[in-house]
Amino acid sequence: MNLEQFPSKLLERAVSETAKLPGVGRKSALRLVLHLLRKDASQTHALADSLLRLRDEVKFCTCCHNISDNAMCEICSSDHRDRSTICVVENVQNVMAIEATGQYEGLYHVLGGVISPMDGIGPSDLQIESLLERIREGGVGEVIFALNPTMEGDTTNFYISRRIAALGLPEGAVRLSVLARGICVGDDLEYTDEVTLGRSIIDRVSLRA
Amino acid sequence: MNLEQFPSKLLERAVSETAKLPGVGRKSALRLVLHLLRKDASQTHALADSLLRLRDEVKFCTCCHNISDNAMCEICSSDHRDRSTICVVENVQNVMAIEATGQYEGLYHVLGGVISPMDGIGPSDLQIESLLERIREGGVGEVIFALNPTMEGDTTNFYISRRIAALGLPEGAVRLSVLARGICVGDDLEYTDEVTLGRSIIDRVSLRA
Numbered sequence: 001m002n003l004e005q006f007p008s009k010l011l012e013r014a015v016s017e018t019a020k021l022p023g024v025g026r027k028s029a030l031r032l033v034l035h036l037l038r039k040d041a042s043q044t045h046a047l048a049d050s051l052l053r054l055r056d057e058v059k060f061c062t063c064c065h066n067i068s069d070n071a072m073c074e075i076c077s078s079d080h081r082d083r084s085t086i087c088v089v090e091n092v093q094n095v096m097a098i099e100a101t102g103q104y105e106g107l108y109h110v111l112g113g114v115i116s117p118m119d120g121i122g123p124s125d126l127q128i129e130s131l132l133e134r135i136r137e138g139g140v141g142e143v144i145f146a147l148n149p150t151m152e153g154d155t156t157n158f159y160i161s162r163r164i165a166a167l168g169l170p171e172g173a174v175r176l177s178v179l180a181r182g183i184c185v186g187d188d189l190e191y192t193d194e195v196t197l198g199r200s201i202i203d204r205v206s207l208r209a
Numbered sequence: 210m211n212l213e214q215f216p217s218k219l220l221e222r223a224v225s226e227t228a229k230l231p232g233v234g235r236k237s238a239l240r241l242v243l244h245l246l247r248k249d250a251s252q253t254h255a256l257a258d259s260l261l262r263l264r265d266e267v268k269f270c271t272c273c274h275n276i277s278d279n280a281m282c283e284i285c286s287s288d289h290r291d292r293s294t295i296c297v298v299e300n301v302q303n304v305m306a307i308e309a310t311g312q313y314e315g316l317y318h319v320l321g322g323v324i325s326p327m328d329g330i331g332p333s334d335l336q337i338e339s340l341l342e343r344i345r346e347g348g349v350g351e352v353i354f355a356l357n358p359t360m361e362g363d364t365t366n367f368y369i370s371r372r373i374a375a376l377g378l379p380e381g382a383v384r385l386s387v388l389a390r391g392i393c394v395g396d397d398l399e400y401t402d403e404v405t406l407g408r409s410i411i412d413r414v415s416l417r418a
Contacts, residue, residue, distance in 0.1 A: 005305055005308050005309060006305070007275050007276050007277055007282055007283065007284070007301060007304065007305070008263075008267060008276045008277055008278045009278050010259075010262055010263040010266055010267050010278060011263060011267065011276055011301075013259045013262075013263070014259040014260055014262075014263040016259075017252075017255050017256040017259040017260075018256065018259075018260075020252065020256070021241050021244060021245075021256075022240065022241065022244050023237070023240075023241075024241075028232070030302065031231065031232075032230050032231065032232075032233075033260070033263065034300070034301065034302070035230060035231050036230075036260060036263075036264060037263070037264065037267065037276070041264050041265065043226075043229065044260050044261060044263075044264040045261065045264075046226050047226040047227065047229070047230075047257075047260065048256075048257035048258075048260050048261050049257075050219075050222045050223040050225075050226040050227075051223050051226070051227075051242070051245060051253050051256065051257050052253060052254065052257050053219055053222075053223075054217075054219040054220060054222070054223040054242065054245075054246070054253075055245060055246065055250050055253040055254075056250065057219055058217060058219050058220065058246065066216050067216050067217045067220055067246075068216055068217055069217045069218055069219060073216055074216065075216070091243070092216060092220075092243065093239065093243070095216065096214060096215070096216070099214050100214060
């Protein structure tokens with residue numbers, strides 16, 4: 001279907017703007033927009049209003065840089081979190097993923113990306129200085145690196161760990177750790193890639209009886 | 210990932226509204242919304258504005274019920290179209306699909322759906338009376354049924370053709386036709402379903418040498 005012959009300029013513009021979203025082609029955009037036309041106008045108004053308010057009013061936590069409704073996010077301002085542990089993550093989705101496990105009680109630090117020379121992202125584009133500042137202020141006993149297990153994630157781990165070492169803190173004052181890598185729960189060894197399987201042998205843990 | 214633990218109410222509302230779109234789950238909605246947050250605010254404003262303007266200002270052609278920026282659409286108000294032929298279609302996408310073929314010079318009539326008792330859609334929910342009115346006014350020599358080749362489409366064809374017959378027009382005044390059904394261009398006979406292949410044998414046409 002040739003999508004250049006729109007019967008309406010309003011329709012064409014709405015489709016063009018919607019098709020700018022990632023993973024939404026012009027055909028999908030047309031389907032979404034025509035769906036809104038069939039539904040009550042209040043749905044379109046609610047959608048537009050929610051997007052505008054989010055874009056114009058959302059804040060980023062001054063401490064951990066997570067998305068927040070206030071100057072400091074709920075996690076950073078909570079009395080129930082372990083303030084001596086900082087989990088370094090790439091983005092807000094990763095905070096949500098870790099929170100959903102219910103296994104972590106500490107604070108976060110959202111870098112806003114990982115070092116990726118291919119994409120032109122260097123250390124200065126990420127929230128690294130503010131992480132170092134948090135560590136320099138004291139009270140931090142452990143930094144957990146929870147970046148994606150990719151080349152870029154590992155590079156970023158390495159870079160930040162070197163910067164932390166360069167702070168000249170007392171030996172053993174801040175423990176650095178990284179998420180365990182190994183076979184997935186429920187996975188089949190036959191289909192696990194050899195790097196992961198090899199890593200799971202090297203990092204094997206004592207069997208808890 | 211548990212998507213109930215949003216760090217921000219604004220984010221949660223934007224995700225909920227976006228996830229109301231057809232085929233967009235909460236994970237996809239979060240990805241789309243966070244994409245907008247990374248991009249310039251002007252993109253979000255343009256998207257919201259285009260959707261609001263479409264929803265609030267779009268018109269439907271008073272003649273054929275196609276989406277239009279004016280009271281009468283560009284096709285109905287054109288001097289270059291054959292006004293004696295009406296092509297009956299289900300929706301605006303089908304108008305666009307037929308226009309894209311460049312093979313049709315007549316006018317359209319957009320029903321806004323097909324008769325589907327399963328979905329609670331009866332003849333009165335569709336633009337059938339206005340089609341009969343257009344035919345009754347005279348000047349129409351052919352009505353082409355271009356609904357989807359489904360049970361519902363065929364039912365609708367049959368219903369409307371009976372209603373046209375009941376108008377009591379002179380014998381042969383209005384020719385009724387339906388899109389040819391047969392094998393697709395470029396198709397493989399081995400994988401063509403038997404109903405379509407059978408139909409293509411019954412409706413075979415003379416070979417043009």
